[in-house]
Amino acid sequence: xxxxxxxxxxxxxxxxxxxxxxxxxxxxxxxxxxxxxxxxxxxxxxxxxxxxxxxxxxxxxxxxxxxxxxxxxxxxxxxxxxxxxxxxxxxxxxxxxxxxxxxxxxxxxxxxxxxxxxxxxxxxxxxxxxxxxxxxxxxxxxxxxxxxxxxxxxxxxxxxxxxxxxxxxxxxxxxxxxxxxxxxxxxxxxxxxxxxxxxxxxxxxxxxxxxxxxxxxxxxxxxxxxxxxxxxxxxxxxxxxxxxxxxxxxxxxxxxxxxxxxxxxxxxxxxxxxxxxxxxxxxxxxxxxxxxxxxxxxxxxxxxxxxxxxxxxxxxxxxxxxxxxxxxxx
Amino acid sequence: xxxxxxxxxxxxxxxxxxxxxxxxxxxxxxxxxxxxxxxxxxxxxxxxxxxxxxxxxxxxxxxxxxxxxxxxxxxxxxxxxxxxxxxxxxxxxxxxxxxxxxxxxxxxxxxxxxxxxxxxxxxxxxxxxxxxxxxxxxxxxxxxxxxxxxxxxxxxxxxxxxxxxxxxxxxxxxxxxxxxxxxxxxxxxxxxxxxxxxxxxxxxxxxxxxxxxxxxxxxxxxxxxxxxxxxxxxxxxxxxxxxxxxxxxxxxxxxxxxxxxxxxxxxxxxxxxxxxxxxxxxxxxxxxxxxxxxxxxxxxxxxxxxxxxxxxxxxxxxxxxxxxxxxxxx
Numbered sequence: 001x002x003x004x005x006x007x008x009x010x011x012x013x014x015x016x017x018x019x020x021x022x023x024x025x026x027x028x029x030x031x032x033x034x035x036x037x038x039x040x041x042x043x044x045x046x047x048x049x050x051x052x053x054x055x056x057x058x059x060x061x062x063x064x065x066x067x068x069x070x071x072x073x074x075x076x077x078x079x080x081x082x083x084x085x086x087x088x089x090x091x092x093x094x095x096x097x098x099x100x101x102x103x104x105x106x107x108x109x110x111x112x113x114x115x116x117x118x119x120x121x122x123x124x125x126x127x128x129x130x131x132x133x134x135x136x137x138x139x140x141x142x143x144x145x146x147x148x149x150x151x152x153x154x155x156x157x158x159x160x161x162x163x164x165x166x167x168x169x170x171x172x173x174x175x176x177x178x179x180x181x182x183x184x185x186x187x188x189x190x191x192x193x194x195x196x197x198x199x200x201x202x203x204x205x206x207x208x209x210x211x212x213x214x215x216x217x218x219x220x221x222x223x224x225x226x227x228x229x230x231x232x233x234x235x236x237x238x239x240x241x242x243x244x245x246x247x248x249x250x251x252x253x254x255x256x257x258x259x260x261x262x263x264x265x266x267x268x269x270x271x272x273x274x275x276x277x278x279x280x281x282x283x284x285x286x287x288x289x290x291x292x293x294x295x296x297x298x299x300x301x302x303x304x305x306x307x308x309x310x311x312x313x314x315x316x317x318x319x320x321x322x323x324x325x326x327x328x329x330x
Numbered sequence: 331x332x333x334x335x336x337x338x339x340x341x342x343x344x345x346x347x348x349x350x351x352x353x354x355x356x357x358x359x360x361x362x363x364x365x366x367x368x369x370x371x372x373x374x375x376x377x378x379x380x381x382x383x384x385x386x387x388x389x390x391x392x393x394x395x396x397x398x399x400x401x402x403x404x405x406x407x408x409x410x411x412x413x414x415x416x417x418x419x420x421x422x423x424x425x426x427x428x429x430x431x432x433x434x435x436x437x438x439x440x441x442x443x444x445x446x447x448x449x450x451x452x453x454x455x456x457x458x459x460x461x462x463x464x465x466x467x468x469x470x471x472x473x474x475x476x477x478x479x480x481x482x483x484x485x486x487x488x489x490x491x492x493x494x495x496x497x498x499x500x501x502x503x504x505x506x507x508x509x510x511x512x513x514x515x516x517x518x519x520x521x522x523x524x525x526x527x528x529x530x531x532x533x534x535x536x537x538x539x540x541x542x543x544x545x546x547x548x549x550x551x552x553x554x555x556x557x558x559x560x561x562x563x564x565x566x567x568x569x570x571x572x573x574x575x576x577x578x579x580x581x582x583x584x585x586x587x588x589x590x591x592x593x594x595x596x597x598x599x600x601x602x603x604x605x606x607x608x609x610x611x612x613x614x615x616x617x618x619x620x621x622x623x624x625x626x627x628x629x630x631x632x633x634x635x636x637x638x639x640x641x642x643x644x645x646x647x648x649x650x651x652x653x654x655x656x657x658x659x660x
């Protein structure tokens with residue numbers, strides 16, 4: 001996406017706490033203030049007090065609607081008139097589509113052919129206009145450029161955008177308003193937009209809070225990047241957490257180096273069994289990517305005993321035909 | 331169960347609104363005040379405004395915890411000391427087990443061998459002591475009598491009990507506190523405890539409200555009973571809604587004749603597709619029995635256009651290995 005970076009309406013600079021508060025004011029009337037769920041059984045498993053911020057219950061089924069709404073509604077009228085454009089395999093695409101419809105402007109979505117069916121259907125149901133591309137970056141960039149030249153639409157990057165990051169940070173603002181005395185907050189990391197917004201908000205409001213990113217072992221680029229000090233390429237392995245395949249950009253990398261304490265990893269089996277546990281105990285549909293943050297805690301990847309832990313369940317969109325534990329006979 | 335009726339602590343008389351309010355006071359500190367979910371998409375499908383009372387998010391995963399808690403906590407200390415006993419294939423059993431544990435007394439549960447695995451595991455996790463019986467009524471009554479003679483425990487019937495019915499009615503009290511101007515309220519009907527409590531509460535608070543019972547076509551005894559004017563035997567067909575196989579007792583039959591406006595029926599296919607729709611759109615795990623009330627509305631079994639409709643989603647417990655639409659390739 002670097003070829004189109006100069007077209008971004010949100011600057012590629014880190015938002016501060018003030019920008020996140022402004023984002024919250026801007027989007028408050030458009031989003032759900034999502035509830036926080038608790039479970040005695042899950043607390044027993046973790047040996048800790050867990051507070052699940054249910055972004056799977058956000059409009060469009062994921063936190064992405066926060067950042068998308070902030071970016072779309074921050075556009076000037078002149079910018080907005082041209083419509084918006086994005087490249088996404090899933091939740092950001094649905095979020096941009098609905099945010100654009102709410103503003104009364106068109107949304108063009110460039111989406112890989114192999115995107116989950118449920119996510120594509122969601123985009124179309126929100127009025128997004130899908131153009132397919134191949135999975136490789138060259139095809140995405142080419143198709144994106146083509147659509148942009150034809151339409152003049154404003155590109156809204158899924159995470160390399162200050163307005164998007166500020167919008168994602170509003171979930172942590174709400175979480176800390178509802179549960180002020182958290183010791184740890186956990187969010188999944190892919191391109192890093194949610195974790196960046198979460199980390200800026202949490203560390204600014206409560207410097208002693210520990211900010212942990214959650215990543216599949218099979219998509220461990222953020223873990224490796226923060227270890228090596230430079231942005232590492234994507235892992236080649238497959239992960240069921242289809243929302244967590246993106247890699248950090250320079251903006252999110254620099255934010256996470258400054259504000260995130262740790263990235264922890266979980267296996268595919270741990271993601272699936274955690275997802276099942278959340279379904280059984282919280283009675284909530286959480287997608288694999290959304291279960292990764294809970295897996296870090298419930299599978300004891302970090303020290304949790306006695307702590308008060310906020311966990312962002314990032315999304316709830318998945319093909320219900322493809323439930324990994326159904327009919328397994330387990 | 332008629333053989334053991336004289337042992338019941340709750341009289342087999344209809345509770346009134348006052349009794350339901352007293353139940354609410356008694357159990358308020360023990361239960362969740364469950365949230366009400368809404369969905370623009372489901373409103374569009376129904377052509378109505380839908381308010382889902384999420385009893386799948388109740389403690390133990392079903393509304394049954396309301397009635398069980400009321401019955402267990404209404405016992406005198408002397409009665410309570412003997413422990414409690416019930417016969418149930420599922421949610422009532424889990425509910426009694428946890429309510430008894432909260433009061434610090436033992437719970438003996440007589441349960442058919444073929445009860446869903448998830449429900450049996452739940453009973454055991456709440457400290458209930460399971461004794462298996464066969465599915466037929468003779469075996470149930472014999473095993474129940476045997477356990478009762480051995481332990482002296484107080485039988486708490488799943489629905490032929492004024493305290494249980496009053497407890498179930500507290501869900502409708504909360505629903506109407508949160509959404510006072512409902513035109514219709516829908517609850518599933520099996521033995522009739524939930525629908526009886528709902529109907530007494532709703533008609534007492536708002537006489538113009540329409541109270542609709544929801545039943546599977548394959549377990550249509552309440553529909554037939556209210557049509558013929560006498561309690562009809564259970565249907566012989568199988569239904570996926572495993573919580574809705576019981577038949578009315580004289581108490582619930584007389585309450586429903588007086589207060590319920592209608593029983594509407596749905597097919598097995600309609601139950602499954604509605605359950606899927608609820609999972610996709612509300613991001614909530616709802617069990618088949620819990621989806622039956624929503625199916626009446628979303629499959630347009632009654633006239634709904636423009637109405638404000640409260641729908642009780644009664645439970646969220648099911649074996650996640652046995653999801654009826656998973657891997658179907660649909």
